[in-house]
Amino acid sequence: MPTINPVRFKFMQAIITFMMMMLQVVCAEEEIMCIEREREALLQFKAALVDDYGMLSSWTTSDCCQWQGIRCTNLTGHVLMLDLHSLGLSGEIHQSLMELQQLNYLNLSFNYFLGRGIPEFLGSLTNLRYLDLSFSHFGGKIPTQFGSLSHLKYLNLALNSLEASIPRQLGNLSQLQHLDLRGNLFEGKLPSQIGNLSRLQHLDLSGNRFEGNIPSEIGNLSQLLHLDLRYSSFEGSIPSQLGNLSNLQKVYLGGSFYDDDGALKIDDGGHWLSNLISLTHLSFDSISNLNTSHSFLQMIAKLPKLRELSLSNFSLSDHFILPLRPSKFNFSSSLSVLDLSINSFTSSMILQWLSNVTSNLVELDLSHNLLEGSTSSMILQWLPSKPFWPCNEFS
Numbered sequence: 317m318p319t320i321n322p323v324r325f326k327f328m329q330a331i332i333t334f335m336m337m338m339l340q341v342v343c344a345e346e347e348i349m350c351i352e353r354e355r356e357a358l359l360q361f362k363a364a365l366v367d368d369y370g371m372l373s374s375w376t377t378s379d380c381c382q383w384q385g386i387r388c389t390n391l392t393g394h395v396l397m398l399d400l401h402s403l404g405l406s407g408e409i410h411q412s413l414m415e416l417q418q419l420n421y422l423n424l425s426f427n428y429f430l431g432r433g434i435p436e437f438l439g440s441l442t443n444l445r446y447l448d449l450s451f452s453h454f455g456g457k458i459p460t461q462f463g464s465l466s467h468l469k470y471l472n473l474a475l476n477s478l479e480a481s482i483p484r485q486l487g488n489l490s491q492l493q494h495l496d497l498r499g500n501l502f503e504g505k506l507p508s509q510i511g512n513l514s515r516l517q518h519l520d521l522s523g524n525r526f527e528g529n530i531p532s533e534i535g536n537l538s539q540l541l542h543l544d545l546r547y548s549s550f551e552g553s554i555p556s557q558l559g560n561l562s563n564l565q566k567v568y569l570g571g572s573f574y575d576d577d578g579a580l581k582i583d584d585g586g587h588w589l590s591n592l593i594s595l596t597h598l599s600f601d602s603i604s605n606l607n608t609s610h611s612f613l614q615m616i617a618k619l620p621k622l623r624e625l626s627l628s629n630f631s632l633s634d635h636f637i638l639p640l641r642p643s644k645f646n647f648s649s650s651l652s653v654l655d656l657s658i659n660s661f662t663s664s665m666i667l668q669w670l671s672n673v674t675s676n677l678v679e680l681d682l683s684h685n686l687l688e689g690s691t692s693s694m695i696l697q698w699l700p701s702k703p704f705w706p707c708n709e710f711s
């Protein structure tokens with residue numbers, strides 16, 4: 317048996333002691349337990365829910381910080397996050413949740429709250445940063461109390477059955493960066509206070525039934541990157557103040573669900589468009605007067621980074637577009653997807669024109685035009701991948 321050098325032994329002992337201390341630290345961190353009042357609040361919340369699939373079966377043990385969907389701070393044990401998305405939950409959202417005053421993340425998306433209103437008391441969870449109630453079959457209105465969520469950065473109420481008008485109190489959410497209200501039944505005028513959301517980067521109001529104009533205050537949202545107002549029944553002129561939003565990368569306007577929708581118009585030849593030099597995606601559907609002036613197309617032609625362009629349902633015709641000089645197009649090499657469906661093109665010259673104007677196009681939609689002849693074989697040769705060519709009236 318080799319003898320152990322006592323110095324070395326002391327050294328090893330020190331290392332082992334140190335490692336045990338480290339282990340204790342780690343264990344001590346894990347031992348931080350949830351706060352009893354918050355645990356009881358969560359149990360009350362669970363009792364009011366209908367959990368058909370037993371997704372909350374872990375919600376019985378003493379440390380609620382270990383339960384499914386829950387995160388606590390490792391310092392104080394307060395519940396910080398409640399992530400219960402896609403668990404097939406229904407039933408009532410009990411106001412015991414108000415006990416979780418430190419909560420900064422709440423995700424109840426993809427559940428089944430069958431037409432129930434969004435609880436007003438959520439407006440008192442003033443530490444919330446992220447609130448996601450999308451696609452969960454909520455009905456009723458947006459509670460005006462949401463105006464108190466002064467730290468909120470992210471609000472997603474998309475794909476529910478919410479109705480009535482957007483409360484002007486939402487304009488109080490000065491930290492908001494992401495607002496998604498798409499696919500609901502919102503109506504009435506969009507409040508001008510929307511222009512007070514000065515940090516907003518992402519605004520999606522598509523698929524609703526608003527009335528009246530797009531408020532010009534949207535032009536105050538100087539951080540905006542993504543704006544989607546498609547199929548939302550706005551009418552009148554598109555505010556030229558949008559031209560102030562030079563960070564915008566994606567803009568989607570127009571489109572009509574309902575026959576009685578008034579259409580949007582572009583004024584002054586759309587000169588404001590040419591300021592949007594960061595645009596990569598632009599979609600104008602069914603804008604009523606785009607076929608009366610060349611100016612707006614020349615403005616679009618100046619955009620240097622455009623990758624996807626949709627100009628659908630404008631009654632655009634050959635004699636309107638062919639005289640435009642191909643050399644004027646700044647996006648010739650960046651454009652890869654072009655949708656010119658539902659227009660009035662008749663001659664295959666449009667294909668020659670397109671091949672002059674663009675050099676990297678991979679997807680082209682000319683469906684629902686009035687094209688004649690054997691143009692389809694021509695386009696298949698010309699476009700190497702993904703040609704999209706249904707529904708023309710070939711003779």
Ligand SMILES: *[C@@H]1O[C@H](CO)[C@@H](O)[C@H](O)[C@H]1NC(C)=O
Binds near residue numbers: 345391
């Ligand atoms: C709390 O946890 C986070 C991440 O798990 C960690 O980075 C942080 O150091 C911890 N804080 C303390 C005080 O233990």
Ligand SMILES: *[C@@H]1O[C@H](CO)[C@@H](O)[C@H](O)[C@H]1NC(C)=O
Binds near residue numbers: 402425426447448
């Ligand atoms: C909520 O959960 C859904 C589903 O997983 C996810 O897509 C979404 O990003 C989450 N919301 C937030 C704010 O993290």
Ligand SMILES: *[C@@H]1O[C@H](CO)[C@@H](O)[C@H](O)[C@H]1NC(C)=O
Binds near residue numbers: 460461462488
């Ligand atoms: C909105 O903010 C104003 C002042 O900034 C405040 O007086 C008002 O109470 C807030 N409204 C709501 C609903 O929080």
Ligand SMILES: *[C@@H]1O[C@H](CO)[C@@H](O)[C@H](O)[C@H]1NC(C)=O
Binds near residue numbers: 484487488509512
């Ligand atoms: C919106 O901002 C303007 C100017 O900053 C301010 O006068 C107005 O009170 C704000 N409105 C709301 C509802 O916060």
Ligand SMILES: *[C@@H]1O[C@H](CO)[C@@H](O)[C@H](O)[C@H]1NC(C)=O
Binds near residue numbers: 532533535
């Ligand atoms: C917001 O926009 C409106 C109309 O475009 C303008 O009159 C107002 O001064 C702007 N407010 C701020 C705070 O920039």
Ligand SMILES: *[C@@H]1O[C@H](CO)[C@@H](O)[C@H](O)[C@H]1NC(C)=O
Binds near residue numbers: 556559560
């Ligand atoms: C915003 O746009 C309007 C109209 O296009 C213009 O008169 C105004 O000076 C612009 N404001 C800013 C801050 O750029």
Ligand SMILES: *[C@@H]1O[C@H](CO)[C@@H](O)[C@H](O)[C@H]1NC(C)=O
Binds near residue numbers: 579602604658
């Ligand atoms: C085309 O636009 C008109 C309004 O200009 C609208 O009435 C019509 O429904 C639109 N058609 C399609 C297929 O979107």
Ligand SMILES: *[C@@H]1O[C@H](CO)[C@@H](O)[C@H](O)[C@H]1NC(C)=O
Binds near residue numbers: 604607
């Ligand atoms: C523009 O489109 C409308 C239908 O939206 C049509 O009635 C009109 O004739 C078109 N004008 C031109 C110059 O093509």
Ligand SMILES: *[C@@H]1O[C@H](CO)[C@@H](O)[C@H](O)[C@H]1NC(C)=O
Binds near residue numbers: 593619643644646
């Ligand atoms: C667009 O192209 C024109 C020349 O056709 C050029 O003068 C202009 O500076 C270009 N604009 C941008 C933003 O690249």
Ligand SMILES: *[C@@H]1O[C@H](CO)[C@@H](O)[C@H](O)[C@H]1NC(C)=O
Binds near residue numbers: 665
């Ligand atoms: C395409 O470019 C060629 C060569 O510059 C030119 O002769 C032709 O007229 C152009 N065709 C169209 C439709 O612009």
